[in-house]
Amino acid sequence: MSADLWNSAAHVLEANWSHDHMVPSRRLYPHQWSWDAAFIAIGLAYTNPTRAWRDLRSLFEAQWPDGRVPHIVFDPGTPENDYFPGPTFWDVPAYGGRAARGSTGLVQPPLHAVAAWEVYRRAASHGTSCARAAGDELAWLYPRLVAQQEYLTGRRDAGGDGLASIVHPWESGLDNSPSWDAAMSAVPADLTLLTRFQRRDIENADAAHRPTDVDYARYLGLVLNYRDGSYADTDLAWRHDFVVECPSFNSILAAAELALVQIAGVVGADPEVHRARAQKITEAISRHLYDPATRTFRSRDVRTRTLSPARCVNGLMPLLLPGLPTEQAEAIMAEAASPRFGLPEQTGLPVPSYDRTAPDFDPLRYWRGPIWINVNWLLRRGMLVHGYRGEAEDLRTAMVRLVHRSGHFEYFHPVTGEGIGAPAFSWTAALSLDLLA
Numbered sequence: 001m002s003a004d005l006w007n008s009a010a011h012v013l014e015a016n017w018s019h020d021h022m023v024p025s026r027r028l029y030p031h032q033w034s035w036d037a038a039f040i041a042i043g044l045a046y047t048n049p050t051r052a053w054r055d056l057r058s059l060f061e062a063q064w065p066d067g068r069v070p071h072i073v074f075d076p077g078t079p080e081n082d083y084f085p086g087p088t089f090w091d092v093p094a095y096g097g098r099a100a101r102g103s104t105g106l107v108q109p110p111l112h113a114v115a116a117w118e119v120y121r122r123a124a125s126h127g128t129s130c131a132r133a134a135g136d137e138l139a140w141l142y143p144r145l146v147a148q149q150e151y152l153t154g155r156r157d158a159g160g161d162g163l164a165s166i167v168h169p170w171e172s173g174l175d176n177s178p179s180w181d182a183a184m185s186a187v188p189a190d191l192t193l194l195t196r197f198q199r200r201d202i203e204n205a206d207a208a209h210r211p212t213d214v215d216y217a218r219y220l221g222l223v224l225n226y227r228d229g230s231y232a233d234t235d236l237a238w239r240h241d242f243v244v245e246c247p248s249f250n251s252i253l254a255a256a257e258l259a260l261v262q263i264a265g266v267v268g269a270d271p272e273v274h275r276a277r278a279q280k281i282t283e284a285i286s287r288h289l290y291d292p293a294t295r296t297f298r299s300r301d302v303r304t305r306t307l308s309p310a311r312c313v314n315g316l317m318p319l320l321l322p323g324l325p326t327e328q329a330e331a332i333m334a335e336a337a338s339p340r341f342g343l344p345e346q347t348g349l350p351v352p353s354y355d356r357t358a359p360d361f362d363p364l365r366y367w368r369g370p371i372w373i374n375v376n377w378l379l380r381r382g383m384l385v386h387g388y389r390g391e392a393e394d395l396r397t398a399m400v401r402l403v404h405r406s407g408h409f410e411y412f413h414p415v416t417g418e419g420i421g422a423p424a425f426s427w428t429a430a431l432s433l434d435l436l437a
């Protein structure tokens with residue numbers, strides 16, 4: 001089974017390569033996405049490290065002067081109408097002569113330092129010239145990764161507690177997760193936006209599997225508000241309708257600092273600053289995003305200073321952090337093993353994106369129930385960080401079995417395991433390579 005899966009995964013990555021970057025899926029997502037590029041690099045590290053570096057470089061070449069790394073880098077060769085909202089809607093300021101290759105003004109979870117370190121540490125197995133090239137690539141990326149972290153820990157600390165805020169659900173990567181429902185209920189939903197602009201996603205995918213029109217109207221309204229303020233981050237909590245601290249986004253932010261500790265050691269920079277930042281973010285997550293009453297991590301609305309009631313997969317991600325207090329790591333494992341998420345021991349499947357026992361658990365609708373390989377990959381990594389080796393191995397086996405049985409889909413039905421969303425999806429293929437290696 002593993003040779004078949006390896007070959008099919010390598011084939012997906014071959015087919016989704018587009019000149020100088022990887023697309024997540026040919027039909028549904030025909031540009032370059034930020035956190036997809038990180039997961040993809042982790043897989044390309046085995047089959048084509050040159051492309052792993054090329055993909056990360058393409059993304060960071062579109063970095064803004066303020067350090068933000070855009071959540072989508074648009075491919076100028078792809079027609080405007082192939083994805084909405086496209087470059088015209090975002091209308092980002094021209095910067096660094098990059099007007100020809102537009103981007104969005106949002107970010108996504110900063111997993112790239114983790115990815116760069118993974119590609120670097122595997123380079124030697126491909127020979128000395130590959131190892132030398134990896135050193136050069138790491139040196140090129142290091143200041144850019146630092147600028148990305150400084151943007152997120154600086155301008156994006158809208159709540160002032162040492163956590164990065166997201167200003168749009170798209171920034172979390174978990175678009176329509178119930179984690180945002182409470183905060184989103186205060187965001188106006190102007191449905192006339194959907195008569196002025198046309199959604200493309202539901203032409204290429206089943207509408208019942210995607211965010212609703214009300215979600216989309218809110219998404220577009222949030223973009224317009226951020227855009228009309230020239231994508232500035234000052235006074236966000238007062239002038240923007242959605243400002244939220246996500247436990248997954250911030251855990252990845254801290255994990256990135258820990259990867260930068262390693263990278264700094266290679267490029268001759270000071271690792272201590274990164275170690276200190278990782279510790280500070282970990283403490284802030286532990287203090288502000290943990291609810292001792294339910295023993296769960298949840299997102300916090302910066303405008304109301306309240307935790308979301310929804311128990312979602314993002315609450316399991318602080319397990320990535322070695323500095324997390326033991327009782328909180330144990331609480332995450334208890335939540336993951338409970339009927340709400342049901343580790344493979346109970347279901348034979350990886351964990352779903354949302355609490356299985358919640359009345360609004362939806363097995364088909366995107367981030368409101370289906371199983372996603374990328375967050376399960378992160379959860380397994382967290383298990384290894386905290387020494388849960390048996391559970392990590394069961395989760396690895398469950399992921400490999402699922403993808404082998406159903407294919408390299410974007411997401412999977414949490415009861416039947418059937419593949420849903422886009423087939424031949426890049427991060428599912430890339431992470432399968434890592435899980436098999």
Ligand code: 2M8
Pocket residue numbers: 024029033034035036071170172173174175201
């Ligand atoms: C999904 O998000 C995009 C918007 O960014 C979309 O729905 O069009 C999410 O699953 C996100 O995590 C992912 O990065 C992106 C591309 O795979 O698709």
